Every structure is written in C-alpha cells, then in structure tokens.
Amino acid sequence: MSAVAARRRTLPGFGLTMGLTLTWLSVIILIPLAGLFLKSLELSPEQFWNILSSRRTLNALRVSFGLAFAAACVNLVMGSIIVWALVRYRFPGRRLFDAIVDVPFALPTAVAGVALTALFAEKGWLGAPLAALGLKVAFTPVGIFVAMIFIGIPFVVRTVQPVLQDLDPEIEEAAGSLGASRWQTIFRVILPSLAPALLTGLALAFARAVGEYGSVIFIAGNLPNVSEIAPLLIVIRLSEFRYADATAIAVVMLVVSFVIIFAVNRLQRWAQSRIPAR
Amino acid sequence: MTIEVRNLVKSFGSFKALDGVDLKVDSGELVALLGPSGSGKTTLLRIVAGLDWPDSGEVFINGEDALAQGARERHVGFVFQHYALFRHMTVFENVAFGLRVQPRAVRKDEAAIRIRVKELLDLVQLDWLADRYPSQLSGGQRQRIALARALAIEPRILLLDEPFGALDAKVRKELRKWLRSLHHEIHVTSIFVTHDQEEALEVANRVVVMDKGRIEQIGSPDDVYESPASAFVHGFIGESIELPVQVEGGAVRLDGRPLALAADGLAPGASKLFVRRHDMLVGPPGSGAFEGAVRHVRNFGPVQRAEVTLSGGKTIEIDAPRDKELRVGDTIGLEPRRYRIFAG
Amino acid sequence: MTMQIADSIPLSASDAKARAQAAAARDNLRTEPRAVRIVIIALAMLFLTVFVVLPLVVVFAQAFSRGVLAYLAALAEPEALAAIRLTLLVAAISVGLNLVFGLVAAWAIAKFDFPGKTFLITLIDLPFSVSPVISGLVFVLLFGAQGYFGSWLRDHDIQILFAVPGIALATTFVTFPFVARALIPLMQEQGTQEEEAAISLGASGLQTFFRVTLPNIKWGVLYGVLLCNARAMGEFGAVSVVSGHIRGETNTMPLLVEILYNEYQFVAAFAIASLLAMLALITLIVKTVLERHLDEGQEPSDH
Numbered sequence: 051m052s053a054v055a056a057r058r059r060t061l062p063g064f065g066l067t068m069g070l071t072l073t074w075l076s077v078i079i080l081i082p083l084a085g086l087f088l089k090s091l092e093l094s095p096e097q098f099w100n101i102l103s104s105r106r107t108l109n110a111l112r113v114s115f116g117l118a119f120a121a122a123c124v125n126l127v128m129g130s131i132i133v134w135a136l137v138r139y140r141f142p143g144r145r146l147f148d149a150i151v152d153v154p155f156a157l158p159t160a161v162a163g164v165a166l167t168a169l170f171a172e173k174g175w176l177g178a179p180l181a182a183l184g185l186k187v188a189f190t191p192v193g194i195f196v197a198m199i200f201i202g203i204p205f206v207v208r209t210v211q212p213v214l215q216d217l218d219p220e221i222e223e224a225a226g227s228l229g230a231s232r233w234q235t236i237f238r239v240i241l242p243s244l245a246p247a248l249l250t251g252l253a254l255a256f257a258r259a260v261g262e263y264g265s266v267i268f269i270a271g272n273l274p275n276v277s278e279i280a281p282l283l284i285v286i287r288l289s290e291f292r293y294a295d296a297t298a299i300a301v302v303m304l305v306v307s308f309v310i311i312f313a314v315n316r317l318q319r320w321a322q323s324r325i326p327a328r
Numbered sequence: 329m330t331i332e333v334r335n336l337v338k339s340f341g342s343f344k345a346l347d348g349v350d351l352k353v354d355s356g357e358l359v360a361l362l363g364p365s366g367s368g369k370t371t372l373l374r375i376v377a378g379l380d381w382p383d384s385g386e387v388f389i390n391g392e393d394a395l396a397q398g399a400r401e402r403h404v405g406f407v408f409q410h411y412a413l414f415r416h417m418t419v420f421e422n423v424a425f426g427l428r429v430q431p432r433a434v435r436k437d438e439a440a441i442r443i444r445v446k447e448l449l450d451l452v453q454l455d456w457l458a459d460r461y462p463s464q465l466s467g468g469q470r471q472r473i474a475l476a477r478a479l480a481i482e483p484r485i486l487l488l489d490e491p492f493g494a495l496d497a498k499v500r501k502e503l504r505k506w507l508r509s510l511h512h513e514i515h516v517t518s519i520f521v522t523h524d525q526e527e528a529l530e531v532a533n534r535v536v537v538m539d540k541g542r543i544e545q546i547g548s549p550d551d552v553y554e555s556p557a558s559a560f561v562h563g564f565i566g567e568s569i570e571l572p573v574q575v576e577g578g579a580v581r582l583d584g585r586p587l588a589l590a591a592d593g594l595a596p597g598a599s600k601l602f603v604r605r606h607d608m609l610v611g612p613p614g615s616g617a618f619e620g621a622v623r624h625v626r627n628f629g630p631v632q633r634a635e636v637t638l639s640g641g642k643t644i645e646i647d648a649p650r651d652k653e654l655r656v657g658d659t660i661g662l663e664p665r666r667y668r669i670f671a672g
Numbered sequence: 673m674t675m676q677i678a679d680s681i682p683l684s685a686s687d688a689k690a691r692a693q694a695a696a697a698r699d700n701l702r703t704e705p706r707a708v709r710i711v712i713i714a715l716a717m718l719f720l721t722v723f724v725v726l727p728l729v730v731v732f733a734q735a736f737s738r739g740v741l742a743y744l745a746a747l748a749e750p751e752a753l754a755a756i757r758l759t760l761l762v763a764a765i766s767v768g769l770n771l772v773f774g775l776v777a778a779w780a781i782a783k784f785d786f787p788g789k790t791f792l793i794t795l796i797d798l799p800f801s802v803s804p805v806i807s808g809l810v811f812v813l814l815f816g817a818q819g820y821f822g823s824w825l826r827d828h829d830i831q832i833l834f835a836v837p838g839i840a841l842a843t844t845f846v847t848f849p850f851v852a853r854a855l856i857p858l859m860q861e862q863g864t865q866e867e868e869a870a871i872s873l874g875a876s877g878l879q880t881f882f883r884v885t886l887p888n889i890k891w892g893v894l895y896g897v898l899l900c901n902a903r904a905m906g907e908f909g910a911v912s913v914v915s916g917h918i919r920g921e922t923n924t925m926p927l928l929v930e931i932l933y934n935e936y937q938f939v940a941a942f943a944i945a946s947l948l949a950m951l952a953l954i955t956l957i958v959k960t961v962l963e964r965h966l967d968e969g970q971e972p973s974d975h
Contacts (some may be wrong), residue, residue: 061867062877067780071792074773078845079798082810085820089813110419135716139709147717149960153724156952156959158906159804160926161945164933165727168734168942175726200723219702220412223379225819226399226701229427235701238429242416261803263909264926267934270757281805285913288809291354291647300806307801311794399701489799 069302077105083304090301093294101298106132106274107237107283111302114280115192119258120127121198123257126248128199129206135215136207151207154200166197189271194279197266198259206251213321214240249316257310261303329390329484329517330355331376336385338371338541343372346382347541351464353485353519353534356510360532361521364564368541370409371523373487376519389484405483405516407660409490411474413462419473420458426481430583448476451510468499472506479514488520492527498500504531526567529553537561559670562602569608569644571601573669580669588617589664595671603664605647608630610654617665620644636660731949734942746940747947754920755928755944761836762911762924763904766844770900771893774851778889779881781852782859783867793856799848807845810957811838834916839924842910851862854911855889858966862888891965898962902955906948 101107135141136148154162170187171178180187187193219238225235240315241248263281271277280299311328331353338346353359361369374380378399387394393670394402402430413422423445427436435487436444449455452472462470471491478486492500508531511518512616522528527536529549537544537552537560556562563570574581574667576596582590589601611621623643624635631647634654638644650656690819736743743949746752777796781789797806813819815832832838866888870880886893908926915922915955923931932941 061783061871061880063779063881064784064890067776068784068786071773071780073776074776075792075795076942078848079795082814082845083798085813086806086810088820105720122540128715131712132716132720135713137916138703139711139713143717147720148938149956150720152956152959153728153952155730156902156906156955158908158926158945158948158952160908160929161731161906161952162727163729164929164941164945165949168938169726175730176722184698193895196723198725203519203720203723205927212719218410218412220408220410221414223399224412224477225408225414225425225429227377227379227398227402227404228429228477230425230429231400232701232704234429238425239414243414257801257846261801261806263803263805263912268930281909284805284809287583288812288913291812291818293816294912296809297813300803305805307803311797315790315794323461 054119059129064079068126086297086304088295088302089297093298097294098298101295102280102302105279107280107295107299109275110278110280110283110299113191113194113276113278114260114303115306117195117279118198118256118262121202121259122197122252122256124199125202125206126252129203129210129255130244130248132203132207133210133214137211151204154202158199159262160268162200162265163197163268166200166265167193170196170269188269189277191270191277193271194266194277197269198262201262201265202255202259205255206248209251209254210244210247213244217243246317250317250321253310257307260306330387330388331485331519332388332391332516333372334386334388336372336375336382336387338368338375338380338382338385344541346375346385349385349538349541349543351536351546352545352650353517355517355570356515357517358508358531358533359517359519360528360535361538362525362528362535362565363523363538363544365523367538367629369523369538370489371518372538373489375571376485377404377487378402379406396483397400397547403481403484405486407474407478407479407486407488407491409493411462411470411494413470413474413477414460417461418458419449419454419460419462419465420445422462422473423477423480425477429498434576444480450531451479451514452476466499467495468503471495471503475507475510486516486518488518490522491520492522492524496521500527502623507531524617529565539563539564556602556668559600559602562668562670567605569603569605569646571644573599573601575669575671577601578618582618582638586642589667589669591669595661597671599669599671601667601669603667605633605645607665607667608644608646608648609663610646610648610652611661611663613661614661615661618662620660620662622654622656622660625656636662677870708772708800728949728953730849731840731942731945734938735946737942738939742939743943743946746937746943749940751920751923752928752940755923755925756947758836758839758921758923758924759905762840762843763901766904767845767897767901769846770851771897773848774855774896775893777852777864778855778859779885781862782856786867796849796852799846804846804907804909805913807910808842811842811845811914826856834918834922836922838914839911839922842914843904846910847904850900850903851893851896854892858889858892859885888912891962895959895962895966898958902952905951 078210093101132151136144168174170180170193172178172181172186172188173186175186185192187191187196221239221243222235225239230238261281263279263285266279267282268280270279272282282305284296284299287293329421331351333349333351336346336349337344349372351372354670361372363369371380375382376389376394378394378397381395386414389402389404414425417425424441427441427444430436439485445458446455446493448460454472454476455471457465457469457473462473465473475488475491492503495503504527520531529552532549534546535549535552536546539560545552545561546558547555552561552565554573556565562568573583574584574597575591578591579586580591580594580599581587582601609616618638620636620638622634623637626633627650630650632650632652632654634646634648636646638642654660704712706926781792811951812833814821815825815838816822817826832841866884867880870884876881906926907924910925912927912930915924915927917927917931919931925948929941929945929948932944
C-alpha cells in the first residue's frame with residue numbers, strides 16, 4: 051500500500067516508539083514468560099508428567115477448570131438475562147445496575163474474597179439461611195464456584211451489551227413479518243446474531259476464573275484434593291521451594307490461557323466477517 | 329388482493345406523519361408512494377404491514393380488517409430499506425426462514441421447503457448464491473434475496489420500502505426494469521415507497537404523490553406528470569419553471585404586468601404559474617407571453633438549456649431544441665405551450 | 673378514535689376485542705409479554721444484588737461493626753499506615769511506567785501501519801489472561817535465590833524479590849495493558865490527519881504530540897490511568913507471591929487484608945478492605961463520567 055509508505059514518511063517517531071515498545075514489552079512481559087517456559091524445559095518429560103499426574107495436582111486442575119467452566123456457564127445465562135434487561139427494558143435503577151456490573155472488575159480481589167466469605171459463612175447474611183436449607187457454601191467447592199461467578203459477571207455483560215445495542219431493529223421486524231413468533235425470533239434470529247459475543251464472553255469469564263486467586267482462596271477452604279485451586283497449589287509449591295512443580299502447573303495453565311486467547315481472536319474475526327458491509 | 333386504507337392518522341409526538349390518508353389499491357397493481365422524506369410514505373407502508381399502528385383510521389387487506397391482526401398474521405411480504413437479511417444465515421436459510429417458522433401443522437416438509445426456496449432463488453436469478461452469507465453479496469444481490477425471502481411466505485401483498493434507495497445509480501436502473509418484469513410475472517398486489525420520481529414513473533402502474541402526511545394526487549404516471557393536481561406535485565415531479573403571479577380582473581399578472589395568458593376559472597389572488605422547461609417555446613422578441621434576455625447557454629444532449637432573465641427581473645431556465653439558435657445577449661420572446669396556474 | 677371508527681363501519685364487539693388484542697400484539701414484534709419482562713428484570717436485579725451489592729455492603733458493615741472509633745483506630749495502626757504508603761508508592765511507580773509505555777506504544781501502533789500489528793496487540797494484552805499467581809511466579813523464577821539472575825543479584829547485593837522493586841515489577845506486569853489498550857482504539861479512530869497537518873505546518877514531532885495528539889486523547893489517558901491505578905492498588909495474587917509478607921515492610925493493603933483476616937482481626941481487615949472498596953467505587957464513578965466524555969468525542973457506532 052502506497053498510503054502506508056506515505057504515512058511513515060509524514061509522521062515522525064515510528065522507529066523510536068516501536069523500538070521502545072518492543073524493548074519494554076520484552077523486559078516486562080516476554081522475557082519473564084520465556085523464563086517460565088525455559089524453566090519447564092529443564093524438566094524431563096517424565097518429571098513433567100509425574101508432577102502433573104500426581105493426585106493433588108490433578109485434583110487442583112480439575113477443581114479450577116471444572117468450577118471455572120461451570121461458573122462461566124452460569125455467567126453466560128445470567129449475563130444474557132442482565133444484558134437483555136439493561137438494553138431492552140426501562141426500569142427504575144437501570145443505570146445504577148448497569149454501573150454495578152463493573153464492580154467485580156474494580157473491586158480488589160482480596161476484598162471480594164473476604165466479603166464473599168463473610169456473606170456466605172455459616173453465620174453470614176446469606177450463609178445462615180442457606181445452611182438452614184442444608185447448603186454449606188463457604189469453605190467448600192460451592193464457595194469457589196460462587197467466587198468464580200462473582201468475578202466473571204462483567205465479561206459476558208460487557209461483550210454482549212454493545213452488540214445487542216447495535217442490533218438492527220429491522221431484523222426483528224423482518225422475522226415478525228415473515229411469521230415468526232417472538233420466541234422463534236429470539237432463538238433463531240437474535241441469539242445466533244449474538245453468538246460470537248456470547249462465546250467470547252464465556253471464554254473470557256472462563257479464562258479469568260481459571261486463573262483467579264484472591265477472591266477464591268478466602269472462601270475456598272483450601273482442602274487439598276477437594277477445594278484447592280491450581281493457583282493456590284502453585285503458591286504452596288513455591289513456599290515449599292518446589293519450583294519445578296510450580297513451574298509445571300503454571301505452564302499448563304499458561305498454555306490453556308494462550309489457547310483461549312487464540313479462540314477469542316478467532317471468534318472476533320468470525321464476528322467481523324458477518325457484519326454486512328453496507 | 330386489494331388494499332384499502334381509510335382516514336389514517338398517525339403522529340409521532342407533535343409530528344404528524346399521516347394526516348387523514350385514504351387509498352385504494354386494486355388487485356395486481358404496482359403502486360408507488362412518492363414523496364419527499366418526512367411525507368409519511370414509509371409510515372403508511374409500515375402501518376399496512378403491521379409494523380406500526382395508526383392513531384385512528386382503518387386498514388383493509390382483501391376486505392378484512394387488518395388492524396385486528398398483528399404483523400405475523402397478515403401475510404404481508406415486506407422488503408426493508410436496508411434488506412434486514414439475517415447475517416448468520418446463508419442465502420438459502422434466509423429465504424427458507426418464513427417457511428421454517430410456520431406452525432407445525434401447516435409447515436412444509438424439508439424436501440418441499442428446498443424445492444420452494446430453489447424456485448424463489450431461480451425467480452430472482454440468484455440460485456448460484458444459495459450457500460453464501462449476506463456479507464458476501466453485493467447490494468443488488470442482497471436486495472433480490474430480501475425480495476425472495478419476502479415472497480417465500482406467499483404473501484397476499486408485497487410492500488417495499490425504498491427498494492433501491494441504498495444502491496448505486498447503475499444497479500438501480502437495472503433493478504427497476506427487473507422489478508417491473510418480476511411483478512408482471514407474479515402479479516402480486518404491491519406498493520413501494522420511493523423519493524425518486526423517475527423510479528416511480530418508470531416502474532409503477534399508479535403513482536401516489538404524498539406530502540406532509542397527505543396524499544396530493546393519485547394517478548397514472550402520465551397523469552401525475554402531464555396533469556399535476558397541485559402546485560406541490562407540479563413542483564416535485566419533472567423540472568418546472570415556477571413563477572409567482574397575481575390573478576385579478578380576469579388577467580394573470582407577473583410583477584404587476586399582465587401576461588397574455590387565459591385566466592378563465594381561476595380564483596383571484598396570489599397564485600403560482602408552472603411551466604415545464606421544454607414547454608417554453610422560443611420566438612422573436614414580442615412574440616409570446618414573456619420577453620427576456622439570454623444570459624447563459626449550455627448544451628445538454630438533445631436540448632440546450634438557457635438561462636433567461638425576464639423583463640420583470642426574474643431569471644428562469646428553459647430547455648430549447650438544439651436547432652434553435654440562442655446566443656448570450658439575445659432578447660427573445662417566450663410562449664408557454666402548456667401551463668398550469670395554482671392558487672396559493 | 674372510536675368516533676371515527678363509528679363513522680366508517682360499525683364494529684361488532686368481537687371486532688373491537690380483536691383490535692385490542694392486535695394492538696397489544698403490535699409491541700410483540702420487538703418485546704416480550706409483560707410478565708416475562710418482569711421476571712427477567714427481577715432475575716437480573718436479584719442476581720446483581722446477591723453477587724455484587726451484598727458483598728459491597730458486607731465490607732462496610734463488618735468494618736463498622738464495632739463502631740467508628742474501632743474503625744479509625746484500625747486504620748491508624750502503624751502497620752496499616754505502612755501498607756497504605758507502600759500501596760501508594762507501588763501504584764505510582766507502575767502507573768507512571770505504564771503511562772509512558774502506553775503513550776509510546778499507542779503512538780507506534782495507532783499512527784502507523786505495519787505487519788504483525790494484531791499480534792503485537794495480542795502480546796500487550798497477554799497479562800490480562802495470565803493468572804496473577806503466574807505473573808508473580810515468573811519474577812520468582814528470574815530473581816529468586818534459584819532463579820536465573822538469583823546468584824548475580826546476591827553477589828551484587830541487590831534485593832528485588834521480597835522488596836519494593838519486586839512488588840513494583842509484578843504490579844507493572846499485571847497492569848501493563850491498561851493505558852495502551854485505552855489509547856490504541858481511540859487514537860486509531862482519530863487517524864493521522866491532524867498530526868500530518870501539524871507536521872506540514874512545521875511543528876516538530878514532540879510539538880505535534882504535545883500540542884495536537886495529547887489534547888485529543890486526554891480523556892482516554894485519564895481513563896487508562898484510572899483503571900491501571902485501580903488494578904495496581906488492588907493487585908493481590910502477583911504481589912502476594914513476590915512480597916515475602918514482611919510486616920510493616922512489604923505488605924500492601926490487599927496483603928494486609930489477608931493477614932489481618934487470617935488473624936481473625938476482622939474489624940481491622942474490613943477497615944482496610946473498606947478503603948479499597950471505596951477506591952473501587954470512586955473508580956467506577958469517575959469511569960462513568962469519563963466514558964461520557966469519551967462518547968461525546970466519538971461516533972456512536974464505535975462501541
């Protein structure tokens with residue numbers, strides 16, 4: 051493109067700023083992450099496998115991934131309901147609730163952790179009635195699930211909200227005039243149109259919940275093999291100076307994060323390709 | 329299938345979109361609703377489709393009270409201005425949508441749906457695009473798919489909102505011809521909205537000219553062009569010379585000077601004189617109702633367009649045949665071959 | 673309306689009923705029955721109340737459970753003051769670094785076209801998807817006693833881990849994307865015409881940046897700094913791994929919350945937590961205001 055060349059010539063500073071960007075990016079992000087992978091290469095495949103296949107590691111990964119996925123699914127459903135209410139309906143307090151959705155983004159995770167624990171502990175405001183119903187939340191895997199739901203709330207809402215807002219009202223009218231009932235319009239036209247955004251929100255909520263530490267460890271109970279999450283196990287291995295174990299677990303989690311980033315990028319591209327160029 | 333609306337009134341806040349509209353469309357007609365933006369034509373179309381509801385008035389489709397039915401019971405094919413194709417569905421699925429959402433009791437089986445969609449895609453000559461997505465189509469192709477989708481439900485009537493509005497000039501002209509021949513083929517009662525007079529005159533059997541929520545004139549394309557019923561229609565359709573005149577004592581006066589024009593049956597008072605540009609015949613000075621000096625001449629294909637300043641001081645543009653010699657500075661006489669005078 | 677209907681055709685009672693139903697159905701093209709609407713709104717409000725509002729309320733309720741005096745006393749503890757100081761210091765360092773980086777990176781990425789741009793943005797986004805614990809771990813592996821630079825650092829008597837530099841580094845890692853991500857889309861959208869005009873009028877590169885670009889992106893800069901700061905002050909996992917939890921020295925506010933909580937000093941823990949919660953609430957309020965400013969300067973279709 052000749053426009054590219056022209057641009058490079060007119061505005062100064064490309065070499066300098068790009069150089070600084072790449073240097074700083076390397077120092078802060080790339081070299082430290084590369085160090086992690088290098089460290090893991092010091093392990094033989096057999097050692098690597100032994101660490102990962104130990105019962106405690108497997109259970110921690112299972113707890114983190116399983117509950118994160120379940121929480122992300124709850125966020126998908128509840129996030130859709132919240133988005134629908136915020137975008138399509140007018141009700142008192144709508145703007146306040148809209149702003150509140152971002153609280154899990156902004157609230158430090160340690161604060162969220164102690165707050166959720168206090169709320170769901172056996173004597174807490176919600177923990178007490180739930181305990182009376184026979185459901186113990188705090189210090190059980192259910193508590194982890196609750197904390198992961200909390201931190202995932204904004205992801206689905208904030209990725210789907212702009213897409214629903216921009217959805218052309220004509221497509222709903224078109225569906226209606228073609229004889230579709232309201233439910234057919236929602237399930238055959240609106241939800242498929244939102245699908246890329248919904249899946250992106252699901253993936254982001256899942257990625258966040260898998261790696262979450264602060265808001266989970268207070269409420270989790272942290273019982274090995276039962277309510278111990280993978281990030282906590284990394285911290286424990288570090289404190290035991292078992293760096294190899296910590297590294298192996300971290301590499302697995304990091305690879306999953308990369309896969310999710312890749313998937314989200316693909317989803318974004320898919321969504322882009324379906325926008326009609328008017 | 330006939331369409332009839334009676335005394336439709338619709339306001340959006342303080343804006344009166346429709347102000348007492350009556351219209352009858354006969355079976356098999358192709359009617360154009362023509363008017364400037366804000367004239368209420370799209371609102372009228374949406375009310376007939378059941379996408380909007382009037383504040384008062386009646387709508388009948390084939391003699392049935394349409395206002396007692398929602399949009400999905402009316403079996404009206406509606407083609408949206410921006411097509412509103414479902415972007416996550418292929419062309420095939422878009423066209424099949426109306427068939428797939430029918431109640432189970434009347435729904436066609438998959439094989440029958442495939443045959444029907446195939447027929448429709450053949451009809452709009454785009455069967456080769458069945459597996460594409462809307463984002464992969466050109467504007468003209470999207471337009472035709474939107475039409476096929478609307479026809480899939482075997483609509484009783486077909487409504488098109490600015491069907492060619494979003495297309496470029498060349499595609500627009502092709503699609504116009506195509507729509508007319510398609511209508512000839514399927515003969516479904518149709519109304520389309522347009523702000524483009526050429527489009528309305530070329531495609532429609534009948535033209536409904538609207539302005540400010542009211543119908544100004546209903547007639548054949550020839551009628552509205554040759555015998556405009558109001559000053560608005562004359563000014564809106566075709567290029568006209570418009571001069572403010574005074575009718576008094578059986579004479580028509582321009583800038584106080586009487587013109588040699590018949591004033592029979594005209595109400596006295598301020599009026600407007602309309603003459604088509606090509607209906608101003610050029611003659612020697614003193615030969616016609618007007619006299620003026622040629623200011624500027626340009627050639628436009630078969631005609632030459634001249635800017636003429638009349639003796640009263642007003643400047644008009646006329647179209648004269650190329651064989652008539654016009655030179656800047658000439659004084660000429662002008663005689664309107666045909667003209668209309670409207671009160672107001 | 674009824675008058676006009678009576679004028680034209682007399683309607684039977686059943687016709688009138690059908691019309692009323694159809695008129696109600698007109699809204700159905702783009703919305704749901706009233707009962708469904710109420711259920712959806714109620715579900716959304718209930719969910720947000722349980723998962724978001726109540727945890728916030730609990731923080732303040734617990735912090736003030738022994739009264740205002742106990743609350744203030746907890747905040748006046750030397751340990752608490754040290755944590756507040758450290759948190760402010762670390763936030764200042766990492767926000768400052770990331771602000772400079774964000775501006776530089778946004779200039780390179782938004783104002784020029786080059787191959788691999790999307791990939792570069794993905795790399796900048798990386799810390800968002802890395803578990804905070806791993807963000808801390810990578811620095812332990814680099815600078816820890818057994819780390820790549822561990823022995824060199826020991827020989828030269830430089831303390832990074834379990835000290836302020838380590839905490840600042842981990843925080844910088846975690847907050848790396850905020851400013852750049854706030855600025856890149858904004859600057860991309862504003863294009864390069866104004867800068868090109870300034871250059872063609874004889875301005876230098878820096879003059880162009882400070883007089884043309886910066887005024888155009890000031891709300892975006894504030895937005896990025898705001899979010900970056902909130903995360904920097906609140907970061908827990910990464911900091912927890914590199915801090916060493918030395919009381920009065922390497923405990924930030926979130927770490928102190930944990931320590932106090934684990935020592936059953938609930939009022940003190942929630943008092944510190946309440947400060948952080950207030951920070952979050954103020955951040956959200958300012959963010960809402962800034963978003964309004966940002967929207968004003970942009971086309972509505974951008975988000």
